[in-house]
Amino acid sequence: MTRTAGADRLAAVVVTFNRLEKLKVTLARLLESPAGELAHVLVVDNASDDGTPAWLATLKDPRLVVQREPVNSGGAGGFARGMREAMARFDPDWLVVMDDDGSPAPGALATFHALDKTGYEGMAAAVYFPDGTICEMNRPSRNPFWHGREFLRTLRGGRGGFHLTPAAYALDRPSPIDVTSFVGFFISRAGIARAGYPDPDLFIYGDDGLYTLGLTAKGGRMCFEPRIRFEHDMGTFSGQQRGEFRPLWKAYYYHRNLLLLYRLAAGPMFWPVLLVILPKWLMKARAHGGARGRFTALIGRAIRDGLTGRRHVPHAEVLRWSGED
Template identity: 50%
Template sequence: MSKPRMPHPPMTIAAAVVTHDRLPKLVETIRRLQAESLDHVVIVDNASTDGTAEWLAGQDDPRIIVHRSDTNLGGAGGFSIAMQIARDRTGSDWVVVMDDDGRPHPGAIDAFRAMDLSGWDAIGAAVRHPDGAICEMNRPYRNPFWHLGRFARTLIRMPLGKGRAGFHLSDADYRAGGPILPVDMSSFVGLFLSRHALSHAGLPDPRLFIYGDDQLYTLQMRRKGLRIGFAPDIGFEHDTLALQGKTGLVLRPLWKVFYMYRNALIAYRVAAGPWFWPLVPVLLRKWRRKAVDYGDDAATFRVMLDLAVRDGLARKLDRPHEEILRRSGSD
């Protein structure tokens, strides 16, 4: 007589949140997370000075784990710590990461629990603005340098200023009820990482500080053979007011320009492989045109861009943040 099969224990999920001086957004995000079927909520407070530490100290939810950093480690440093705590202290089967202004739609965690996750090491959510519009900065993509068809479509659309549409997921891919789609890059807003993925991919590089840490991390996951899916039925909200100019995202304060473009070059090196050096002149021409969006600060934008390019090409990640603030006039 065969022994009865033992039921599998329920899947455990931890949320990993990074915050810095955005208490109202954090409060809304934590309230949303507390309403979800999560087992743990790890919060890394990046040296906030707006009452965040005091508010967190007053929370009595036993699921909440708070780590307070004495210095602002940036998003990359914060995610590295939050993911490590979620992996090592909670032992959760899955960890879902987000900024303090990113939060699940009601029922998103239950929807994730109900999915067939076989064959996937990570799952990215469909991220929208509060008004329901797709959040462009969180739109996943297939790396065109790894997929000939995507590469060809990107080249065809570039003269029309629509090269991005050649390799990013389309609006149609976001329709409810659609299949899970394979992607090569997914953002750190609503990215579910399995214990297997965290074990093999490690942690984000904290030296990146902000921007591109998620792009670089997920591209490196794919290079290690880990499988990332996009699930249109797992909804997340990104409550961001990032500005768009004539040539794309406008960064304020200007010290952010350095990190955006330095880290982008490092990520492009991973994505493009042998195509990286022929691509560099194309990127530089495109990026220098962005100065028009900075008005009276165009000269400072160029200074920060040049510094970013220098460090990015050299893969230099040790320039002190204080120097970046000083050179951008933000200290």
């Protein structure tokens, strides 16, 4: 493919599944950017059956390519397929990835192009809820097991010790990070050459954390850039914050993938960490009423597979374990 002189060529990857109204907002935000800011958009439709394919077929922007999947492979499968396909089709300098409910704020992509990206292979946007408050699930972090100051802060204050503080969002300069989410995450061609592609077997939860932490572990440099703003119009996670998972099958992926992430992050300190977190996980059974037995069995399988590194588990099997097949 012939290279284009001038600004870095940027392509976007959007993964969607049955959230047509939110996808409409995200694609409108992306496609309102001129071609000089956004050269291509690839949408991975994870077998949506809510009218998404028909609506996508009405769009005429030549920059848009739709990759229709025969089955729902989860966010992890969607990002793995989308990033690989976008690099093969478009050969961009940078990719920016997002869920269907995450979109760039007006001017975000122009800001990205204006920034000095020298020395960085990954860049995380500042992600906010529509009401302007910081989206907690997209707050980037440092790995406390790699940095003494963050480790001590984590011992004193829990997760607040390693996630970036609100003060970092108010700066006019980047902050170094080790891990971030896939909403408003920019990765360069060099970063993909170093890290490869996300693991599709993770299905949902933790695929972004494992991928970005893996990039850092392999020597890639990432930063949080507060001047690039994204909006995440996500649903509530209040039940999950109480330890409740609905549907129940999500508990398997969440805990298995979190174990994989902890092992990568903690290294030789993984086993002491495990002794701390396992009792907390088992106590979540209290939030599941009549499904306590199934929840506990799912957690047991998640721990087994997380410790043995078993990633390729058919989703139908997870549904059967949960009793929701």
